[in-house]
Amino acid sequence: ALSPEEQAFQDRIDAGERIEPRDWMPEGYRKTLIRQIGQHAHSEIVGQLPEGNWITRAPTLERKAILLAKVQDEAGHGLYLYSAAETLGESRDEMTQKLLDGRMKYSSIFNYPTLTWADIGAIGWLVDGAAIMNQVPLQRTSYGPYARAMVRICKEESFHQRQGYHIMMKMARGTDAQREMAQDALNRFWYPSLMMFGPSDKESVHSAQNMAWKIKINTNDELRQKFVDQTVPQAEFLGLTVPDETLCWNEEKGGYDFAEPDWNEFFEVLKGNGPCNAERIGARQKAWDDGAWFRDGLSAYADKQQARRMA
Numbered sequence: 001a002l003s004p005e006e007q008a009f010q011d012r013i014d015a016g017e018r019i020e021p022r023d024w025m026p027e028g029y030r031k032t033l034i035r036q037i038g039q040h041a042h043s044e045i046v047g048q049l050p051e052g053n054w055i056t057r058a059p060t061l062e063r064k065a066i067l068l069a070k071v072q073d074e075a076g077h078g079l080y081l082y083s084a085a086e087t088l089g090e091s092r093d094e095m096t097q098k099l100l101d102g103r104m105k106y107s108s109i110f111n112y113p114t115l116t117w118a119d120i121g122a123i124g125w126l127v128d129g130a131a132i133m134n135q136v137p138l139q140r141t142s143y144g145p146y147a148r149a150m151v152r153i154c155k156e157e158s159f160h161q162r163q164g165y166h167i168m169m170k171m172a173r174g175t176d177a178q179r180e181m182a183q184d185a186l187n188r189f190w191y192p193s194l195m196m197f198g199p200s201d202k203e204s205v206h207s208a209q210n211m212a213w214k215i216k217i218n219t220n221d222e223l224r225q226k227f228v229d230q231t232v233p234q235a236e237f238l239g240l241t242v243p244d245e246t247l248c249w250n251e252e253k254g255g256y257d258f259a260e261p262d263w264n265e266f267f268e269v270l271k272g273n274g275p276c277n278a279e280r281i282g283a284r285q286k287a288w289d290d291g292a293w294f295r296d297g298l299s300a301y302a303d304k305q306q307a308r309r310m311a
């Protein structure tokens with residue numbers, strides 16, 4: 001049973017009210033939001049790495065400028081989200097430490113390599129497409145700072161998705177070699193993109209409580225289904241084939257039947273055993289270590305200012 005405080009909190013949620021940083025909240029609500037927003041922030045930051053890999057090799061100056069802008073947006077999203085998480089009482093430094101020692105996750109998708117330029121198209125189209133599918137409903141999430149952050153982030157993600165699809169259109173209508181490259185990127189990114197929505201509903205440990213708290217608005221499987229239904233016609237328009245022989249329209253449910261990703265692979269990636277996990281954490285660790293002199297300088301300066309004020 002809920003305590004009177006918890007009941008009053010749940011009533012506010014049920015009435016569609018937003019929860020703000022200074023409001024009373026159950027410890028579980030606070031913890032789960034720090035986990036989700038913090039992991040979302042880590043994903044944006046780590047998510048710069050696979051695309052950053054192609055900035056120096058973008059095929060034209062225009063594509064390079066667009067990709068640079070997209071990757072900068074992701075840095076901005078990360079900082080925005082760390083700030084939202086900090087309103088719950090955990091510092092960005094603490095969250096970063098947890099990421100580096102494996103106590104906090106980031107999205108599984110960023111543990112896959114970007115082997116060709118078409119992968120940049122596939123990431124914008126599929127990965128940002130999946131991100132939007134998940135984040136549009138989060139604009140209505142119950143925690144105010146998170147919901148508001150999502151509004152701006154979703155606008156930018158829409159541009160990201162369009163630029164990715166535009167790359168895919170160019171490639172799919174280019175030479176045979178370019179078309180093959182586009183197909184190969186779709187083949188490799190399809191199932192990892194489906195994994196972004198999290199495990200199937202029966203394996204999703206947090207869903208029930210998070211939906212009651214309106215931290216989460218839809219279940220993992222609901223959003224995965226919507227993503228497939230939206231994306232299959234886009235693949236058809238490109239003349240590319242979704243790498244799933246079982247894929248077929250189900251008139252009765254008004255959606256596609258599709259094959260589940262390999263969930264063993266998903267859990268292995270979560271445990272750190274994906275193709276690029278070590279490389280990604282290595283890059284974050286290096287950035288953290290390389291920034292130590294700057295953090296030290298900042299805090300030395302702050303101490304000096306403080307001492308001067310006291311004197």
Ligand code: FAQ
Binds near residue numbers: 040205
């Ligand atoms: N990867 O019980 P559930 C982007 C973990 S978009 C890794 O279902 P929940 C933009 C989960 O944390 C990507 N771990 O969990 C961009 C939990 O473990 P924990 C970021 C995953 O929270 C695009 C366990 O499995 N977006 O970055 C994944 O109710 C292009 C059990 O799962 C967000 O973070 C996964 N895919 O639902 C940037 C959106 N799935 O924490 C650059 C906000 C599940 O207990 C380039 N997050 N796990 O140790 C959410 O909506 C939710 O947290 C879910 C998971 C839906 C991801």
